[in-house]
Amino acid sequence: MEFLQQNKSDFEDYLLSEAVNVREKIEEILLVGNVDLLNNAHKLIRYIVEQNEADMITFAEQEGETWATHSLALSFKLDWIQAIRRTLWTFFYKYEQTKDHISDSLTFFELEKKVNEKVDVFLKSFFISYSDYKDKLILAQQRLVENLSVPIIPVTAATCVLPLIGTIDDSRIQIIEEKVLMEISDLRLQTLIVDLSGIIEMEAEIMNRLLNILDGTALMGCKAVVTGLRPGVVxxxxxxxVDFEKKAETKLTLQQALKDDLVMN
Incomplete structure (x- = not known):
C-alpha cells in the first residue's frame, strides 16, 4: 500500500489508459450517480491488498444499490473493475522490480489466487446487490401501477368508490379482485360503489369475473352498488x-349512488 500511495498519480494514469470505454464517462457517472470512480478504485484496491473481505462486500453492496438506483450501465462497471484488476497486476510487477529479490513462483501463485478471488467476490456481491435492488424497484413500480389502475377512494368511513377506466383484461381483473377484498377487510367497508362509466367495452368472461367479485363482496358483508353502465356494455x-342486479344494486350515475348513500347514512 505504501508503494501504491507513492505512485498514486501513475496508478490513476495507467488505470485510465486501460479503461478506454469508461474514462470519457467518469464525469457523467459522477454527475448522475455521485459515484467517484477513481476514489472508489483506491478504496477497492486497499480492501484487496489488505484482504479485508467483510468491508469490501459491504462496499460492493452499496455500489450495487447506487448503480441500480441511478440505472448506470453495468458494462461500464465491468470494464472498470477489469481495468482495475489489470492495473493492479501491472503495479505488482513494478513493485517486484523495486525489491532486492524476485518472489518465487509459489509466492506469485498464492498472491494471484488471493487477489483474483477478492476481485471476483467484489463483482459477485456487486451484481447480486444490483439485481436485488432492481427487483425491489420493479416490484415497487408494479405496485404503484396496480394502485393507480385500481383506485379505491374513501367517501365516508364505511363507503368507498372504485372507479374503473379503460380496458379490463385478465391481469387487471385479478388485481381488482385481490385489492377489493383486501380493502373491504382492512377498511371494514359497508358499501362499495363500483363505477363503470369509464368502461366502453367489456368481454363476457370479464363480466363473469366481475360477478364473482360482487359475490365475494356480499360474502364479506359489504353491499355492492354498480353505477355508470353504458348502453353497449348493457x-x-x-x-x-349476465345480470348484475342479482348481485348488486344498480344506479344510473355515481352522483346518484353517492347521494342515496349519504341520505341513508
Missing amino acids: MKMIRSG
Whole structure:
C-alpha cells in the first residue's frame, strides 16, 4: 500500500489508459450517480491488498444499490473493475522490480489466487446487490401501477368508490379482485360503489369475473352498488345472460349512488 500511495498519480494514469470505454464517462457517472470512480478504485484496491473481505462486500453492496438506483450501465462497471484488476497486476510487477529479490513462483501463485478471488467476490456481491435492488424497484413500480389502475377512494368511513377506466383484461381483473377484498377487510367497508362509466367495452368472461367479485363482496358483508353502465356494455350483458342486479344494486350515475348513500347514512 505504501508503494501504491507513492505512485498514486501513475496508478490513476495507467488505470485510465486501460479503461478506454469508461474514462470519457467518469464525469457523467459522477454527475448522475455521485459515484467517484477513481476514489472508489483506491478504496477497492486497499480492501484487496489488505484482504479485508467483510468491508469490501459491504462496499460492493452499496455500489450495487447506487448503480441500480441511478440505472448506470453495468458494462461500464465491468470494464472498470477489469481495468482495475489489470492495473493492479501491472503495479505488482513494478513493485517486484523495486525489491532486492524476485518472489518465487509459489509466492506469485498464492498472491494471484488471493487477489483474483477478492476481485471476483467484489463483482459477485456487486451484481447480486444490483439485481436485488432492481427487483425491489420493479416490484415497487408494479405496485404503484396496480394502485393507480385500481383506485379505491374513501367517501365516508364505511363507503368507498372504485372507479374503473379503460380496458379490463385478465391481469387487471385479478388485481381488482385481490385489492377489493383486501380493502373491504382492512377498511371494514359497508358499501362499495363500483363505477363503470369509464368502461366502453367489456368481454363476457370479464363480466363473469366481475360477478364473482360482487359475490365475494356480499360474502364479506359489504353491499355492492354498480353505477355508470353504458348502453353497449348493457347490451352485451343481456346477450351473454349476465345480470348484475342479482348481485348488486344498480344506479344510473355515481352522483346518484353517492347521494342515496349519504341520505341513508
